[in-house]
Amino acid sequence: DGGITQSPKYLFRKEGQNVTLSCEQNLNHDAMYWYRQDPGQGLRLIYYSQIVNDFQKGDIAEGYSVSREKKESFPLTVTSAQKNPTAFYLCASEPGTARIMNTEAFFGQGTRLTVV
Amino acid sequence: GDSVTQMEGPVTLSEEAFLTINCTYTATGYPSLFWYVQYPGEGLQLLLKATKADDKGSNKGFEATYRKETTSFHLEKGSVQVSDSAVYFCALIVGGSQGNLIFGKGTKLSVKP
Numbered sequence: 001d002g003g004i005t006q007s008p009k010y011l012f013r014k015e016g017q018n019v020t021l022s023c024e025q026n027l028n029h030d031a032m033y034w035y036r037q038d039p040g041q042g043l044r045l046i047y048y049s050q051i052v053n054d055f056q057k058g059d060i061a062e063g064y065s066v067s068r069e070k071k072e073s074f075p076l077t078v079t080s081a082q083k084n085p086t087a088f089y090l091c092a093s094e095p096g097t098a099r100i101m102n103t104e105a106f107f108g109q110g111t112r113l114t115v116v
Numbered sequence: 117g118d119s120v121t122q123m124e125g126p127v128t129l130s131e132e133a134f135l136t137i138n139c140t141y142t143a144t145g146y147p148s149l150f151w152y153v154q155y156p157g158e159g160l161q162l163l164l165k166a167t168k169a170d171d172k173g174s175n176k177g178f179e180a181t182y183r184k185e186t187t188s189f190h191l192e193k194g195s196v197q198v199s200d201s202a203v204y205f206c207a208l209i210v211g212g213s214q215g216n217l218i219f220g221k222g223t224k225l226s227v228k229p
Contacts, residue, residue, distance in 0.1 A: 006159075031216055042221035043205070050216070090159055094209060094217055104150055105209065105217050107159040 002027045006091050006108030012116050013078070013085070021076045021111045023091035029106075030096025032074035036060060037088040037110075046089075049074055050096050078113065086115045118143045122206050122220035129196055129227050137191040137223045139180075139206035147210035149173075149182050149189040154203045154222070163191075163204070196227045 004025040013019045023032065031050045035043040045058030049068040063082025068074055074093075078085045089112075094105035123138040141147065148167045152160040164173030169184035178193045189206060206220040 033217055035219075040224070043219050048217075092160075092217065096216065104148075104162045104165050105207070107152075107161070109159045110157075112157075 004091060004093050004106045004108045006089075006111050008111060009109065011111055011113045013113060015115055016080045018077055018079050019085075019113065021078070021089055021091075021113070023074045023076065023108060025072055025074075025093045025106070027093060027095075027106060028071070029093035030071070031094050032068070033092040033094075033105075034058075034064075034066065034074070034076045035090045035092065037090060043090065046076065085113055088112050118147070118208065118210055118218050120206050120208055120218050120220040122204075122223050124221070124223070126224040126226060129225070131198055131227055131229055132195045133227075135191070135193040135196045135200075135225070137204055137206075137225070139189045139191065139220060141187050141189065141206075141208050141218075143187075143208055143210045143218075145210040147208035149180070150207045150209070151178070151180055151189070151191050152205040152207060152219075154205065156202075160205060196225070198227045198229055201225055201227045 007022045033048040034046040044060050046064050047066040049055035052071050065077045090110050091108040092105050119142045121140050150165045151163040153163045154160050164175040166173040166182035172181045180189050180191045203222045203224045205222045208218050209216045
């Protein structure tokens, strides 16, 4: 079955360390997104990519980095420059520029990152 | 720019009450519209969608109609259940400067027995 997979589900990081969150999709989607969600809050866009080897900053990109070397993968690195990284991170994909109009975005199950 | 505005929550209802969650949008193109639901500790799941004006999306007793004239996509359910307690997000997909995918801030619904 096609889908989008985030790993790990739970992640603990020591202060000052970088950590990478994985997001993989086998839906053949061009566009992928990373969101941050804090308790009781909505989704805030970190980065998005509409095509391989290209990505754009969202509203809260500081302290994060991404890469898009393959169509199916869009890993997010939370760097030590991110001052408050404890949050729930969600990855999404949708068809993008070649999309079929009635196709929706798909989400992973999320990664809960805790700084200890 | 493109945007989605949802009514702020939280919304607390008794079981079997009628639910409306308002959603309006601004888009330069012709968006597809979606409602997603998020249960605690999980990712977002598609609840329903509509891809053109006057389309009605429906699923699990929830409905929403794509109203181009009022740029709205309000979510309704005639009789809510405790199991409907979740956060609901209105979203649109259209080409734009923030990528294609735009979300509202979410509305938390709590249904009491």
